[in-house]
Amino acid sequence: RAYSEWRGKRLPTTAEWEYAAGAGNGHPDPGVSQRILDWYGHPTHLPLPSIGSTAADARGVWDLHGLVWEWVEDFNSALITGESRADGDVDRRFFCAGGAQQATDRNDYAAFMRYAFRSGLSGKDCVSSLGFRCARDPLSPTSADTK
Numbered sequence: 001r002a003y004s005e006w007r008g009k010r011l012p013t014t015a016e017w018e019y020a021a022g023a024g025n026g027h028p029d030p031g032v033s034q035r036i037l038d039w040y041g042h043p044t045h046l047p048l049p050s051i052g053s054t055a056a057d058a059r060g061v062w063d064l065h066g067l068v069w070e071w072v073e074d075f076n077s078a079l080i081t082g083e084s085r086a087d088g089d090v091d092r093r094f095f096c097a098g099g100a101q102q103a104t105d106r107n108d109y110a111a112f113m114r115y116a117f118r119s120g121l122s123g124k125d126c127v128s129s130l131g132f133r134c135a136r137d138p139l140s141p142t143s144a145d146t147k
Contacts, residue, residue, distance in 0.1 A: 001071075001073070003132075003134075004132070004134045004135075007134055008136070009134035009135060009136045010073060010134070010135055010136070011071055011072055011073040011132060011133075011134070011135065012070075012072050012073065012133065012135035013072055013073055013074045013135075014072045014074055016072075016135060017070065017072050020057070020059060020061045020064060021057075021064045021065070039065065048067055048068065048128070048129065049067065051063060051067070054067065067129075067131070068129045068130055068131040069129060069130050069131070070130075070131055070132055070133055071130070071131075071132040
């Protein structure tokens with residue numbers, strides 16, 4: 001979060017991340033969906049591909065599938081029975097897009113790809129396949145003219 005704020009941006013919300021990730025079905029390359037499923041279905045311990053090496057989706061967003069899990073700003077309160085964001089523990093407010101409630105192996109990507117199987121990770125968790133991307137609010141027409 002600190003890096004995003006330093007860059008004048010923020011972490012995306014869960015809804016924003018899901019919206020961007022769902023664009024894969026509209027990709028002009030008909031094989032992209034199969035490559036995504038193959039990648040999730042056959043996890044490997046090989047080094048992750050380079051940033052920008054996977055195809056952009058229909059909206060021009062790069063690397064949403066095939067690299068890392070990504071932090072999002074809001075904890076998905078649909079997964080809990082009460083409001084946890086006011087608990088005072090900052091780590092409890094973060095949610096890892098791509099996490100899984102029933103999975104036990106953090107390297108089993110196929111188990112982590114569906115929204116229905118999500119869960120949160122602690123902000124202190126550190127794995128090589130966990131990252132983030134920055135988001136920004138759309139510029140208003142007047143501010144776009146001045147930047």
